[in-house]
Amino acid sequence: MSTLDATAETARRPFAGRRVHLGDVLLQLVAGAAALYTLVLLGLIVYKVVQGARLSMSTFGLGFVTSVGWDPVHNAMGAGSFLFGTAITAIGALLLATPLAMGVALFLTELAPRAIRGPVTALVETLAAIPSVVIGLWGIIVLGPFLRDHVMPALHSTLGFIPLFGPYSTGSSVFTAIVVLTIMILPIISSISRELFLGVPGELKEAALGLGTTRWEMVRGVMFPYARGGVAAAMILGLGRAVGEAIAVTQVIGAGTHITWNLFNTGDTLASKIAESYQGYETNLEGSSLFYLAVILLVFSLAVNLVAQMIVRRVDRRQGRAA
Amino acid sequence: MSAADLSVLQRPNDKRRKRRFVNRGMEVVAWVAAAIAVGLLGLLVWSVAKQGASQLNLDLITKPPSQNEFALNPGPQGLANAFVGTFIIVAIATAIALPIGILVAIYVNEFAPRAVKNFLTPSLDILNGIPAIVVGIFVFGLIVVGHGQSGFAGGFALSVLMIPLVARATIEVLALVPDSLREASLGLGVPRWRTTLGIVLPQTVGGILTGTVLAVARVAGETAPLLFTSSIVGTQVGWNPSHALQSVPVAIYELSESPTPADHARAWAAALVLLLFILFTSLIARWLANRSRRKIARAS
Amino acid sequence: MPRNGKLVRITLALAAAALLGALAVTSAGAAGKRSAGTLNGAGSSLVAPAVAQWGTMYTADTINYSALGSGAGIKAISARTVDFGASDAPLTKSQGQGCHGCVQIPWALTATIPVVNIPGVADHQLKLTGTVLANIYLGNITKWNDPAIKAINKGLNLPDMNITVIHRSDGSGDTYVFTNYLSKVNKAWKSKVGCATTVSWPTGVGGNKNAGVAALVKTNSGSIGYVSDFYAIQNHIAKPRLKNAAGSFVLPKISSIESAAQLVKGEKIPANNKISLTNPPKSKKYKNAWPMATFTYVLVPVQTPKAAQLKAFITFALSPAAQSAIKKLVFAPMPGVVIKAAKKTLATIHS
Numbered sequence: 017m018s019t020l021d022a023t024a025e026t027a028r029r030p031f032a033g034r035r036v037h038l039g040d041v042l043l044q045l046v047a048g049a050a051a052l053y054t055l056v057l058l059g060l061i062v063y064k065v066v067q068g069a070r071l072s073m074s075t076f077g078l079g080f081v082t083s084v085g086w087d088p089v090h091n092a093m094g095a096g097s098f099l100f101g102t103a104i105t106a107i108g109a110l111l112l113a114t115p116l117a118m119g120v121a122l123f124l125t126e127l128a129p130r131a132i133r134g135p136v137t138a139l140v141e142t143l144a145a146i147p148s149v150v151i152g153l154w155g156i157i158v159l160g161p162f163l164r165d166h167v168m169p170a171l172h173s174t175l176g177f178i179p180l181f182g183p184y185s186t187g188s189s190v191f192t193a194i195v196v197l198t199i200m201i202l203p204i205i206s207s208i209s210r211e212l213f214l215g216v217p218g219e220l221k222e223a224a225l226g227l228g229t230t231r232w233e234m235v236r237g238v239m240f241p242y243a244r245g246g247v248a249a250a251m252i253l254g255l256g257r258a259v260g261e262a263i264a265v266t267q268v269i270g271a272g273t274h275i276t277w278n279l280f281n282t283g284d285t286l287a288s289k290i291a292e293s294y295q296g297y298e299t300n301l302e303g304s305s306l307f308y309l310a311v312i313l314l315v316f317s318l319a320v321n322l323v324a325q326m327i328v329r330r331v332d333r334r335q336g337r338a339a
Numbered sequence: 340m341s342a343a344d345l346s347v348l349q350r351p352n353d354k355r356r357k358r359r360f361v362n363r364g365m366e367v368v369a370w371v372a373a374a375i376a377v378g379l380l381g382l383l384v385w386s387v388a389k390q391g392a393s394q395l396n397l398d399l400i401t402k403p404p405s406q407n408e409f410a411l412n413p414g415p416q417g418l419a420n421a422f423v424g425t426f427i428i429v430a431i432a433t434a435i436a437l438p439i440g441i442l443v444a445i446y447v448n449e450f451a452p453r454a455v456k457n458f459l460t461p462s463l464d465i466l467n468g469i470p471a472i473v474v475g476i477f478v479f480g481l482i483v484v485g486h487g488q489s490g491f492a493g494g495f496a497l498s499v500l501m502i503p504l505v506a507r508a509t510i511e512v513l514a515l516v517p518d519s520l521r522e523a524s525l526g527l528g529v530p531r532w533r534t535t536l537g538i539v540l541p542q543t544v545g546g547i548l549t550g551t552v553l554a555v556a557r558v559a560g561e562t563a564p565l566l567f568t569s570s571i572v573g574t575q576v577g578w579n580p581s582h583a584l585q586s587v588p589v590a591i592y593e594l595s596e597s598p599t600p601a602d603h604a605r606a607w608a609a610a611l612v613l614l615l616f617i618l619f620t621s622l623i624a625r626w627l628a629n630r631s632r633r634k635i636a637r638a639s
Numbered sequence: 640m641p642r643n644g645k646l647v648r649i650t651l652a653l654a655a656a657a658l659l660g661a662l663a664v665t666s667a668g669a670a671g672k673r674s675a676g677t678l679n680g681a682g683s684s685l686v687a688p689a690v691a692q693w694g695t696m697y698t699a700d701t702i703n704y705s706a707l708g709s710g711a712g713i714k715a716i717s718a719r720t721v722d723f724g725a726s727d728a729p730l731t732k733s734q735g736q737g738c739h740g741c742v743q744i745p746w747a748l749t750a751t752i753p754v755v756n757i758p759g760v761a762d763h764q765l766k767l768t769g770t771v772l773a774n775i776y777l778g779n780i781t782k783w784n785d786p787a788i789k790a791i792n793k794g795l796n797l798p799d800m801n802i803t804v805i806h807r808s809d810g811s812g813d814t815y816v817f818t819n820y821l822s823k824v825n826k827a828w829k830s831k832v833g834c835a836t837t838v839s840w841p842t843g844v845g846g847n848k849n850a851g852v853a854a855l856v857k858t859n860s861g862s863i864g865y866v867s868d869f870y871a872i873q874n875h876i877a878k879p880r881l882k883n884a885a886g887s888f889v890l891p892k893i894s895s896i897e898s899a900a901q902l903v904k905g906e907k908i909p910a911n912n913k914i915s916l917t918n919p920p921k922s923k924k925y926k927n928a929w930p931m932a933t934f935t936y937v938l939v940p941v942q943t944p945k946a947a948q949l950k951a952f953i954t955f956a957l958s959p960a961a962q963s964a965i966k967k968l969v970f971a972p973m974p975g976v977v978i979k980a981a982k983k984t985l986a987t988i989h990s
Contacts, residue, residue, distance in 0.1 A: 037530035037531065037532065037533075039530055039531075039532035039533065040530055040531040040532045042532065043445070043450075043531070043532040043535060043536070044446070044450050046442060047442045047443070047445045047446035047449070047450060048446050048450065049442075050438075050439045050442030050443045050446060051442075051443045051446040051447065051451070051455075051459055053439060053443075054439070054443055054459075054462065054463065054466060054502060054503075054506070055459070055462055057466065057499060057502075058462055058465060058466050058469075060477070060481070061469060061473065061474070061477045061499075064477050064480050064481060065473060065476070065477065068476075068480060115372060116372050116375055116376045117376070118372070119368065119369045119370075119371070119372020119373050119375075119376065120372060120373045120376045120377065122369045122373075123369050123370060123372070123373035124373070126369075127366060127369055127370065127373075128373075136373075136377060139377065139380065139381070140376075140377070140380065141621070142617070142618055142621050143380045143383075143384070145553075145556055145557060145560075145617045145621060146383070146384075146560075146614065146617070147559075147560025147561070147562070147588055147610075147613060147617070148560070148562065149560065149562045149588045149591045149592050149595070149610075150387060150560070150591065150610040150613065150614065151383065152592070152595060153591055153595040153603075153606055153607070153610055154383055154386055154387065156595050156596070157390075157595070157603055158386050199379060199380065199383065202376055202379075202380070203380070206376070220343065224343065224345055227345065227348055228348055229345060229347060229348060230358050230359060230361070230362035231362055231366070232361060232362040232364075232365040232366070233345075233347050233358065233362065235365075236344070237343050237344040237345050237346075237347065238343045238345075241343055241344060242343075256468055259470070260468075260469075260470030260471070260472070260473075261470075262470065262471065262472035262563050263472075263562045263563050263588075263592060267592070267595060267596070287470055287472050290472050290473075290476065291472050291563060291566065294476055294479075294567065295566070295567060306476075307476070310472075310473050310476060313470055313472075313473060314469065314470075314473060317468045317469060317470055318465060318468070320468065321464055321465050321468040322461075325461060325464060
């Protein structure tokens with residue numbers, strides 16, 4: 017046991033044979049208080065949200081989670097359409113962003129000429145920090161009209177037999193929200209993937225290439241399996257970001273309360289519904305139901321977080337074993 | 340590491356052309372994906388730059404919005420109240436989150452027993468993962484109801500988002516400081532607290548600053564926590580955080596849904612300023628990170 | 640101290656300065672939580688242009704008003720996060736209870752109107768009836784050249800185009816007035832959707848506040864929405880004529896709003912000032928009445944520390960000068976009996 021652990025032990029057990037300084041105790045107390053503060057904060061957030069949802073939970077029970085529609089006039093509210101909206105926008109964004117992000121990461125680590133690697137990497141990393149409201153502003157003014165006037169008609173006329181590309185009306189749609197979310201999570205996934213690919217031991221890559229694989233086969237056979245866990249964690253992080261995004265989504269999604277597979281129709285997610293309705297709800301039951309949505313959103317975020325942590329831990333263990 | 344899959348090498352030789360073709364194809368795919376991604380993101384930045392630059396003038400930062408936004412000729416107006424408000428609210432958030440974040444990191448890395456550490460670290464990650472909109476309604480219910488909106492409420496809401504970021508960055512750099520340094524100091528008779536504050540912490544200042552700067556850049560653009568805590572504002576420039584203060588992201592949000600092109604123009608300009616600020620702070624963070632990395636490399 | 644010491648010292652100095660600065664700002668703020676000389680209000684976007692106009696005329700206090708929607712105004716005053724709220728929708732019973740002793744005082748009179756954006760159709764050209772409007776918003780009529788619309792618009796070249804329905808996504812007084820009117824003229828609407836500041840819309844795209852709906856209608860060809868009168872004019876959006884109960888296709892103007900406001904003459908205004916002007920009855924008196932006129936209310940707690948300031952401001956708003964100043968924003972001057980009732984309620988406020 018190092019000296020460090022020894023003194024740590026004695027600091028926690030004063031009067032055990034070593035003089036304890038007041039400063040030590042004070043620092044530990046103050047630092048411990050700060051740690052306690054964060055735990056209390058976390059607990060308080062969960063408590064307040066659950067407390068707010070109590071009325072709605074006792075009125076609707078668990079059926080709320082699946083029932084569709086939001087009718088404060090007839091007191092019939094449910095999270096069904098918003099859960100669907102959250103799922104379809106987040107998964108849609110993940111499906112679009114992951115291949116693009118992997119492409120960017122591969123490009124930056126394997127293909128790009130050295131000269132542009134630096135600037136492009138910096139560009140992608142900075143873009144991770146663009147505020148969501150700015151992306152939403154761009155979504156309302158530039159992206160929405162562009163999709164409505166060019167992309168949606170093209171997709172609808174060619175692939176209209178697929179329910180995903182049904183009739184369209186305005187630029188405010190689930191599809192716009194998916195594109196916006198894709199832009200937001202792409203930098204996250206690509207940054208992490210890039211770091212993972214950079215971390216693949218050079219010897220492994222060279223060994224594969226030396227044995228005669230093509231570059232793509234090396235990527236597929238060596239880099240992807242090596243980075244698989246980390247990329248999965250990155251995808252989960254991106255998913256978490258997409259699930260929790262309220263502002264950019266509410267700016268472009270059009271506030272629809274229904275379940276439809278038509279991406280060009282309006283929709284709403286858990287987070288965007290809260291942002292939209294929280295300030296001006298009419299009845300107490302409606303307000304409590306919004307808190308119920310927040311509870312579901314919290315459960316979602318917690319689940320995503322825990323899964324990401326599990327994956328990271330499993331990857332660390334595996335890397336540790338291999339090392 | 341999971342087994343690398345090199346079974347492809349066992350295929351017969353005449354497949355070589357096909358394999359080369361596939362390789363070329365995937366290279367093209369990667370180039371195209373990168374082009375799409377970078378193009379899309381570049382388009383976004385270019386839109387903001389182009390639309391915002393035309394409206395970027397000193398008026399934006401020095402003049403408040405016109406007192407009557409519905410007047411036919413509002414005259415020169417800007418978003419001075421939003422820039423001042425963001426400055427004050429973010430300053431309050433940093434003043435709260437910085438000390439707490441550092442202290443939490445000190446506790447986790449220097450004092451906490453293993454069991455507590457294994458509980459605290461995931462808790463920080465969970466706090467980090469709470470959606471900003473939930474933080475917003477939480478702070479609304481906690482502070483705003485009954486007392487009114489205020490810059491303090493907004494700053495407090497942002498601090499909830501900042502604490503995990505600052506704490507995590509500080510924990511990482513604290514862990515980088517070698518134990519030998521601590522042991523040497525303790526061996527010389529320096530008390531624990533003095534060691535932590537006077538020997539260990541100074542080594543990490545660069546990393547802490549980096550983490551803080553990044554956290555500031557992140558929360559300066561957050562809208563959701565401020566929507567319910569500091570959004571009922573007037574048009575004059577307010578410096579008093581016990582009243583609600585306008586902020587740049589909330590101003591952009593409100594202007595983005597307006598039918599007036601002049602409002603859109605101001606929103607673009609404010610977005611450009613925000614973007615430049617984030618770019619600037621990211622560069623500073625990167626410079627600080629490199630500086631401290633070089634220093635630690637030199638020390639070890 | 641190690642070489643980093645300088646950096647540490649600078650950082651500590653900066654932190655201390657920041658902390659001192661924060662303390663200074665705090666103490667400046669602590670000395671007077673809400674400085675006398677400011678009135679903070681939030682709510683209806685319908686009345687926002689009027690309040691903005693009054694704000695430039697009123698010198699005793701600075702008026703800070705945020706147009707967040709009537710629903711948000713009711714919630715804000717109930718939670719006392721503002722000094723006054725504003726709503727076009729009168730308080731429901733439970734909202735009244737939730738507000739813990741608030742009064743609603745009518746302080747302006749205007750109208751909610753449908754607006755359209757149809758290629759080839761100019762301002763004042765399109766004619767609509769309540770039934771057609773209800774069916775459009777129910778999703779039963781989906782194209783502009785639907786026979787039901789063509790029947791009342793003989794001679795107008797309506798395109799073969801889908802109708803994009805736009806409605807409010809936030810808690811809105813305009814929604815209340817609009818759904819109130821539709822409930823009165825269409826039984827299916829009344830039972831299926833009802834009347835409130837937030838309803839379950841059978842179809843359509845949602846915009847945030849009057850500004851958001853105006854923006855959506857303006858940028859989407861073939862769309863229909865509803866906004867308060869001022870926003871239609873401010874944004875040059877086409878206004879259709881609406882058929883009232885008396886049978887005329889009227890335009891939303893000061894004169895047609897005043898015509899509808901005659902409903903209060905001869906009636907006793909209830910103690911809670913809840914007055915509905917939608918769908919005036921079939922009678923020669925209301926030949927030119929606009930079917931969706933509405934009063935809009937300021938919501939004030941009966942007991943409030945800012946009673947004197949609020950009284951002064953609202954008295955000003957009810958004054959002839961203030962009422963005529965907002966005429967150009969399509970707010971008709973309120974009838975004398977309403978002003979009297981408003982002043983009577985205002986007198987009950989105390990601190």
